[in-house]
Amino acid sequence: MRELYPPLDADETGLLDVGDGQLIAWETSGNPDGKPVVFVHGGPGGGTSPEQRRFFDPARYRIVLFDQRGCGRSRPHIADGADLSVNTTAHLIADMEKLRTRLGIDRWQVFGGSWGSTLGLAYAQAHPERVTELVLRGIFLLRRSEIDWYYNGGAANLFPDRWEEYLAPIPEDERDGDLVAAYHRLLTGDDRALAQRAASAWSRWEHTTSYLLPHADSGDGGPADLAFATIENHYFVHHGFLDDGQLLDGIGAVAHLPAVIVQGRYDVVCPMRSAWDLHRAWPTAELHIVDDAGHASFEPGIVHHLIEATDRFAQEEHR
Numbered sequence: 550m551r552e553l554y555p556p557l558d559a560d561e562t563g564l565l566d567v568g569d570g571q572l573i574a575w576e577t578s579g580n581p582d583g584k585p586v587v588f589v590h591g592g593p594g595g596g597t598s599p600e601q602r603r604f605f606d607p608a609r610y611r612i613v614l615f616d617q618r619g620c621g622r623s624r625p626h627i628a629d630g631a632d633l634s635v636n637t638t639a640h641l642i643a644d645m646e647k648l649r650t651r652l653g654i655d656r657w658q659v660f661g662g663s664w665g666s667t668l669g670l671a672y673a674q675a676h677p678e679r680v681t682e683l684v685l686r687g688i689f690l691l692r693r694s695e696i697d698w699y700y701n702g703g704a705a706n707l708f709p710d711r712w713e714e715y716l717a718p719i720p721e722d723e724r725d726g727d728l729v730a731a732y733h734r735l736l737t738g739d740d741r742a743l744a745q746r747a748a749s750a751w752s753r754w755e756h757t758t759s760y761l762l763p764h765a766d767s768g769d770g771g772p773a774d775l776a777f778a779t780i781e782n783h784y785f786v787h788h789g790f791l792d793d794g795q796l797l798d799g800i801g802a803v804a805h806l807p808a809v810i811v812q813g814r815y816d817v818v819c820p821m822r823s824a825w826d827l828h829r830a831w832p833t834a835e836l837h838i839v840d841d842a843g844h845a846s847f848e849p850g851i852v853h854h855l856i857e858a859t860d861r862f863a864q865e866e867h868r
């Protein structure tokens with residue numbers, strides 16, 4: 550069973566001015582002359598962490614991490630009133646291109662899970678000539694059926710106890726409608742204390758249902774939760790700024806690229822149906838189903854297949 554590479558420090562960090570008053574935090578680590586890879590984090594609004602560098606062999610990869618608009622170390626942070634009107638999928642794709650150019654990278658591997666698989670696919674379909682391979686985990690195609698499953702009651706059948714906590718901030722007379730819209734009113738309303746409570750409930754729902762087995766990670770209850778919930782909800786209210794089914798319809802643009810899909814069979818957040826639909830549309834993409842895993846990227850079986858993929862693509866680079 551493959552395991553994460555040892556911890557490593559960032560070699561270079563910076564804030565990239567991408568316009569719209571936005572500064573995007575980025576870092577590089579590993580081999581500065583190695584194969585470039587960009588890690589696309591989840592959420593949207595999740596931000597990056599040092600642990601995410603460890604999916605890549607630091608002797609063979611130039612590892613790029615960046616925090617998307619409004620979260621992590623990027624500025625302004627959503628907790629400081631970042632402008633959501635300039636936070637869309639198209640903006641994030643443009644930010645990735647500006648970062649690639651800033652770092653002097655011609656082509657890079659795109660590695661992303663959950664929302665990172667969404668943005669990674671959208672970026673690759675917009676700029677296939679800039680992508681060497683894709684490694685995608687916990688597939689999220691941002692179709693309305695996926696949003697309704699997880700945020701409007703489907704997953705409640707598996708986690709009724711956690712679902713009650715998710716419902717708690719919503720007024721009782723709004724609990725039979727679109728809960729994503731109800732949360733949007735709470736998260737963007739004038740009562741910032743209520744917004745923070747709603748953000749913590751939203752984040753706790755996701756964190757506590759992401760693992761096959763119970764896990765202690767339940768969010769921080771502070772600015773990180775506010776960024777995660779508010780930005781994520783903003784994207785879902787606007788359907789990810791994508792047409793329903795757009796990412797499947799656009800597979801022709803990336804069908805020639807090598808790709809590996811890793812999916813936990815018992816992923817409740819992003820159920821396996823989406824990974825299966827993606828694989829059916831893109832049969833040359835390898836699909837690895839992990840029978841003893843949920844959604845989280847650090848579950849052992851998920852880690853094993855992700856590192857197998859990054860190691861193999863690094864080896865193929867030097868053949």
